[in-house]
Amino acid sequence: MSSPAGPEPSTTWKETLAADEAERFERLGNQLRELARRRAGAAGAGRALHLKGQAGVVAEFTVLPELPAHARQGVFAEPRTYRAYVRFSNGAGERQPDGKPDVRGVAIKLLGVPGQKIIPGLEQATTQDFLLIQNAATPFRDVDEFVWFVIAAARPALLLPRAIGHLGPVRAIQLISRLVKGISRPVTSVATSRYFTALPIRYGRFAVKCALTPHEKADPAAPTGKAPDRLAAELAERLSRGPVAYDFQVQFYLDDARTPIESSCQEWLESDAPFVTVARLVLPKQDVASAEGRRLAERIETLSFDPWHALEAHRPLGSMMRARNVAYRLSTEERGAAAEPDGREP
Numbered sequence: 001m002s003s004p005a006g007p008e009p010s011t012t013w014k015e016t017l018a019a020d021e022a023e024r025f026e027r028l029g030n031q032l033r034e035l036a037r038r039r040a041g042a043a044g045a046g047r048a049l050h051l052k053g054q055a056g057v058v059a060e061f062t063v064l065p066e067l068p069a070h071a072r073q074g075v076f077a078e079p080r081t082y083r084a085y086v087r088f089s090n091g092a093g094e095r096q097p098d099g100k101p102d103v104r105g106v107a108i109k110l111l112g113v114p115g116q117k118i119i120p121g122l123e124q125a126t127t128q129d130f131l132l133i134q135n136a137a138t139p140f141r142d143v144d145e146f147v148w149f150v151i152a153a154a155r156p157a158l159l160l161p162r163a164i165g166h167l168g169p170v171r172a173i174q175l176i177s178r179l180v181k182g183i184s185r186p187v188t189s190v191a192t193s194r195y196f197t198a199l200p201i202r203y204g205r206f207a208v209k210c211a212l213t214p215h216e217k218a219d220p221a222a223p224t225g226k227a228p229d230r231l232a233a234e235l236a237e238r239l240s241r242g243p244v245a246y247d248f249q250v251q252f253y254l255d256d257a258r259t260p261i262e263s264s265c266q267e268w269l270e271s272d273a274p275f276v277t278v279a280r281l282v283l284p285k286q287d288v289a290s291a292e293g294r295r296l297a298e299r300i301e302t303l304s305f306d307p308w309h310a311l312e313a314h315r316p317l318g319s320m321m322r323a324r325n326v327a328y329r330l331s332t333e334e335r336g337a338a339a340e341p342d343g344r345e346p
């Protein structure tokens with residue numbers, strides 16, 4: 001598939017559920033919840049991961065016209081513009097200066113999305129979320145390794161010896177070097193960074209991974225500065241001058257060897273499965289420092305972004321995604337996140 005007008009993608013993808021996974025995911029989700037509880041400050045618990053929000057802004061998400069039939073699925077079925085909330089974040093479960101290497105995330109919440117949603121009790125919700133990070137795959141073989149790492153990394157001085165004890169020397173060195181490589185590239189601006197869902201979701205009858213590709217190229221010579229919140233300041237400055245735009249893209253499942261559903265550490269190579277642009281995300285010019293901008297950022301901070309806030313047509317796929325179906329609900333319960341926006345947002 002090299003263009004949206006190419007042949008219809010494969011529908012032969014399938015998930016493989018492990019017999020013990022419901023109990024395992026519950027235990028792992030509770031371990032993350034416990035971590036958030038231990039770290040809770042006077043104001044109560046924050047997000048178990050991606051605690052530090054860089055910005056919470058409004059956006060417009062426009063589905064492109066004239067997509068071929070197979071690309072017209074779920075929220076992409078018709079050309080239209082959704083209002084959206086967008087939260088940029090650092091991945092750590094604690095607040096750190098932006099200069100420190102970290103996973104960077106962006107969470108998009110489309111508002112006013114009709115159709116029945118997946119989570120029991122939230123079937124009538126009018127939101128569809130997409131969560132992305134700056135890596136196209138995770139370095140973790142499975143969610144057990146991921147959660148083990150997140151908890152061990154809370155005491156960084158002991159991380160390497162513990163990793164060697166837990167995973168053996170070969171896997172420990174392999175994992176830590178992949179991880180360090182994945183987070184060490186300097187980020188000068190979130191407006192010029194590319195983001196990926198890293199894990200697959202349904203796209204109607206098809207399966208895809210998604211990317212958010214900035215319109216503006218990063219300037220490698222741009223000064224990064226040492227300010228702890230420099231990424232927020234840089235975005236605020238850009239948005240005071242004009243809009244920031246990204247393409248929202250999908251790459252379609254081909255087969256289990258090149259585009260596996262259950263493997264969280266295998267990237268779907270663009271040379272095998274090229275990305276196709278299906279929508280445009282635009283953060284309009286806005287004053288994030290104004291009273292209105294700050295109110296909006298605070299409102300967004302209280303919300304829950306969750307890949308399972310989704311239509312069945314965009315059901316998250318694969319074991320790490322199924323684990324997230326438990327972990328996000330426990331984290332949002334712990335921090336008392338706000339209810340889903342009901343379409344009457346200002």
Ligand code: HEM
Binds near residue numbers: 049107197305335337
């Ligand atoms: C590999 C793909 C993943 C991506 C792209 C991703 C992305 C994100 C992003 C962008 C956020 C911040 C959401 C916000 O702004 O509110 C977040 C939060 C979070 N993530 Fe992930 N994540 C991934 C994997 C996982 C896994 C495997 C787990 C655990 C099983 C997990 C657990 C969490 C939790 C507990 C939160 C905080 C939820 C809340 O309190 O709102 N994530 N993730």
